[in-house]
Amino acid sequence: MRIKKNIAVSDTGFIFNPSSGDSYSVNPIGMDIVRHLNQNKEIVEIKHAIMSDYVCDDATFEKDYYDFTMMLRNYKLLEDE
Amino acid sequence: MNKPKYTIAVTGLNAIDSPGPGLAIIRGLKDAKSFDVRIIGLAYEALEPGIYLHDYIDKTYQIPFPTAGQEVLFERLSYINSEENIDFLYPNFDAELYGFIKLQKHMEEILGIKMVLPTIEQFEERHKVNLYDYGIKHDIKVPKARAIYSTAEIPAAAQLYGYPLVVKGKFYDAKVAYNNEQAAQHFNKISAQWGLPILIQEFVRGSEVNVCGIGDGKGNLLGAVPMRKLYITDKGKAWAGISLDNERLLELTRNMVESTKWQGPFELEYVKTVDDEYYLLEINPRFPAWCYLTVGAGQNQMEALVNLAMGKEVEPFKSYKVGTMFIRYSNDLIVDINEFEKISTIGEL
Numbered sequence: 001m002r003i004k005k006n007i008a009v010s011d012t013g014f015i016f017n018p019s020s021g022d023s024y025s026v027n028p029i030g031m032d033i034v035r036h037l038n039q040n041k042e043i044v045e046i047k048h049a050i051m052s053d054y055v056c057d058d059a060t061f062e063k064d065y066y067d068f069t070m071m072l073r074n075y076k077l078l079e080d081e
Numbered sequence: 082m083n084k085p086k087y088t089i090a091v092t093g094l095n096a097i098d099s100p101g102p103g104l105a106i107i108r109g110l111k112d113a114k115s116f117d118v119r120i121i122g123l124a125y126e127a128l129e130p131g132i133y134l135h136d137y138i139d140k141t142y143q144i145p146f147p148t149a150g151q152e153v154l155f156e157r158l159s160y161i162n163s164e165e166n167i168d169f170l171y172p173n174f175d176a177e178l179y180g181f182i183k184l185q186k187h188m189e190e191i192l193g194i195k196m197v198l199p200t201i202e203q204f205e206e207r208h209k210v211n212l213y214d215y216g217i218k219h220d221i222k223v224p225k226a227r228a229i230y231s232t233a234e235i236p237a238a239a240q241l242y243g244y245p246l247v248v249k250g251k252f253y254d255a256k257v258a259y260n261n262e263q264a265a266q267h268f269n270k271i272s273a274q275w276g277l278p279i280l281i282q283e284f285v286r287g288s289e290v291n292v293c294g295i296g297d298g299k300g301n302l303l304g305a306v307p308m309r310k311l312y313i314t315d316k317g318k319a320w321a322g323i324s325l326d327n328e329r330l331l332e333l334t335r336n337m338v339e340s341t342k343w344q345g346p347f348e349l350e351y352v353k354t355v356d357d358e359y360y361l362l363e364i365n366p367r368f369p370a371w372c373y374l375t376v377g378a379g380q381n382q383m384e385a386l387v388n389l390a391m392g393k394e395v396e397p398f399k400s401y402k403v404g405t406m407f408i409r410y411s412n413d414l415i416v417d418i419n420e421f422e423k424i425s426t427i428g429e430l
Contacts, residue, residue: 006326016404019327021308021323021325
C-alpha cells in the first residue's frame with residue numbers, strides 16, 4: 001500500500017487531498033512512515049527503519065503502525081498496489 | 082492595443098453575513114485583463130455596504146424592489162442609463178432575476194444594455210420546487226422533495242422521507258428538522274421571510290461541494306471551478322473554501338450544461354455521500370458570493386461572461402489551480418452620515 005498518487009504531501013507533514021479538499025498534519029514519525037509507504041516499503045522494512053530512529057518496542061510499533069495506517073485508509077489517503 | 086472601457090452595473094452589494102455576489106463580481110471585473118471598467122452599483126437598501134466602498138464602485142443608484150414590477154424597474158434603469166450609458170448589467174439575486182430575464186430583450190434593444198442570463202424556461206425549470214423533475218429529465222440525482230403550503234402537510238411529507246428532513250425556502254434558506262415540531266418552526270420562519278411554497282426535501286448525508294461555472298447557451302461549458310466549503314456559518318454560507326480536483330464533478334457539470342444548454346453563470350450545489358455519489362441540491366442561476374475564488378484559481382469567469390456578451394471569441398478555460406483557498410473576513414466601514422443621507426434621500430451616491 002502507498003499514499004494515493006493525487007495526494008500532496010509536503011516535507012513539513014502537511015497532507016492535502018485535492019479531490020475532497022481535506023487537509024491533515026502529521027508529526028515527524030507519521031511523516032517518516034508516509035515517506036516509507038511512498039517508497040513501497042514492506043512493514044518489516046518500515047519497522048526496522050523507525051526502530052533504528054526512535055526508541056520503541058515491537059508491540060508498540062505494530063499497534064501504532066496499524067492504527068496510523070487504518071486512519072490513513074479511513075481518510076481515503078491510501079491505495080493498494 | 083487599447084483596451085475597451087465598459088460601464089458595468091452590478092447588483093448584490095450586500096456584503097453581509099449572508100452576502101450577495103456583487104462585490105466578488107466587481108473584484109473579478111476590476112482584475113479583467115481584456116477591458117477596463119467603470120462600475121455602477123445598483124442597491125435596494127441604503128445600508129448595503131458596497132454603496133460606500135468607493136474603491137470598488139464609482140457610483141451607486143438605488144433601484145426598486147422586484148415587487149414594484151418590471152415597468153418601474155425599466156423606468157429607473159432608463160434614467161440610470163441616461164446618466165451612465167451602461168454596457169452590461171449583472172443581476173445577482175434570485176428574487177430579481179425573473180424581472181431582469183423578462184426585461185432582457187427590451188434592455189438590449191432600447192437601452193443597449195447587455196446581460197447574459199438563463200432563459201425563462203431554464204430559470205423556471207431548475208427552480209427548487211421543480212428540481213426533482215428536472216433531475217429525472219436530465220438524468221441527475223436529486224433528493225426527493227415536495228412543495229407544501231401549510232404546516233398541516235408536514236406529517237405526510239415526513240412519512241414519505243422520514244426524519245431528518247430539510248425545510249427549504251423558495252429562494253433562500255434551508256434548515257434540517259428532526260421532528261414535526263421543528264419542521265413546523267422552520268416552515269413558519271422561512272415562509273415569513275421568503276413566502277410560499279416551502280420545500281420539504283429528503284435529507285442526504287454527506288459533504289457539500291459546489292461548482293461555479295458559465296455556460297454559453299449552446300451546450301458548451303466555458304469555465305467551472307469545484308469548491309468544498311471548509312467553514313460554514315450558522316446561515317449555511319461558506320466562510321472559507323478550497324478549489325478541488327474533482328473530475329466527476331466537472332463531468333456532471335459538463336453534462337448539465339450540455340443537456341440544458343445553460344446560458345450564463347450558475348452555481349451547482351451538490352452533496353457527496355460516503356459512497357461517492359453526488360446529489361444535486363440546487364442550481365443557482367447566477368454567480369455565488371464565493372465566485373472570486375474562480376479568479377484566484379485562474380478562471381476570470383466574470384470577465385469571460387462580459388466578453389461573451391460583447392460578441393468576442395471566448396475560449397473555454399482548460400484548467401484551474403487546485404488547492405486555492407478563500408477565507409472571507411468582515412470589516413467595519415467608517416461612513417460619513419452625509420453619504421448615508423444622500424443615498425437615502427436622492428437614491429444616488
